[in-house]
Amino acid sequence: MNFFMILNGRKVKQLMFILVVSFFTALFLYSQSAANVSVFSTKGGPKAVYKGEKGIALTFDIGWGDEKAAGIIKALEKEGVKSATFFLSGSWAERHPDIVDKIVKQGYEIGSLGYAYEDYTELESSKIRSDILKAQEVFKKLNIKNVKLLRSPTGHFDEKTLKVAESLGLTVVHWSVNSNDWKNPGVNKIVQYTAKAKNGDIILLHASDSARQTAKAIPSIVEELANKGNFIKVSDMIANGKVKTTLIQ
Incomplete structure (x- = not known):
């Protein structure tokens, strides 16, 4: 025992x-x-906008190339889309002032992709700041005023990026729906990805030369989404309703 x-x-x-x-x-x-x-x-800290309350925002990133952007602008015009947001790298805008002018004349909004299209998570805060300011100088020379929206190049960002953007009076814009158009999965797939969008969504599309199928997909994208909400600029989405924000690593 x-x-x-x-x-x-x-x-x-x-x-x-x-x-x-x-x-x-x-x-x-x-x-x-x-x-x-x-x-x-962190409460009160900088955040990135990725979704709104009303409207659907078509956003197009352009970091390089001179072949696809014009066709995408023409496709949007043909489909009667009067509001969209184009995020341009400063280096691209510098080399293609004629296409930038077409975007502006169509009434579309311009946001910044920085200048050199580098991954901000790999840069020091001072270099991020310098890259953003260099892009802003290009936009000023092209007579594009009040660029207040920033999409982090490559889509990667962290708290450091957000703090720099906030200090410069810029709002970082991510997305809630990814078209994956840069992978060129086929027009039907691009339409299928974007068809998931609802009122308040921000859709990521591209107008760089890597997106070879986007222009052909636009008519079907517009048809699929027209009854889900009005197409609006990101700045209008931010101004006219509640937005969802996050810090994405």
Whole structure:
């Protein structure tokens, strides 16, 4: 009987030891997780807009190329889309002032993709700031005033990027629907991806030369989405309704 009690006592001690170790391990992991969460959910901190309340925003990124942008602008005009937002890299805009002029004359909005189309998560804050300001100078020379929207090149950004953008009076715009058009999956697939959009969504499309099927997809995209909400500029979406914001790594 005594042997039996001693054996169980040892087992109890072992069990207690395991429980204590498990508790402190869980506590450590939780604290690490909480530290990360606090960074991503800081109240009052800078955030990125990725969704609105009303309207559907068609957004087009242009970082390089001189063949596809004009055709996409023409397709939007033909389909009667009067509001869209084009995010341009400063280096591209500098080389294609004629296409930039067409975008402006159609009444479409221009946002910034920075200048050199570099991944901001890999740059120091000072270099991010310099890249954004260099793009802003290009837009000023092209007589494009009040560029207040920024989409981080490559779509990658972090809290550092958001803080720099906020200090320059810019709103970072992400997206809620990705067309994947740059992968050229086929017109039907592009339409299928964008057809998921609802009122308030910001759709990512491209007008760089890598997006070889986007212009052909536009008529069907417009047809699919016309009854879901009005096509509006991102700035109007921000101004006219509630927006959802996030910090995306």
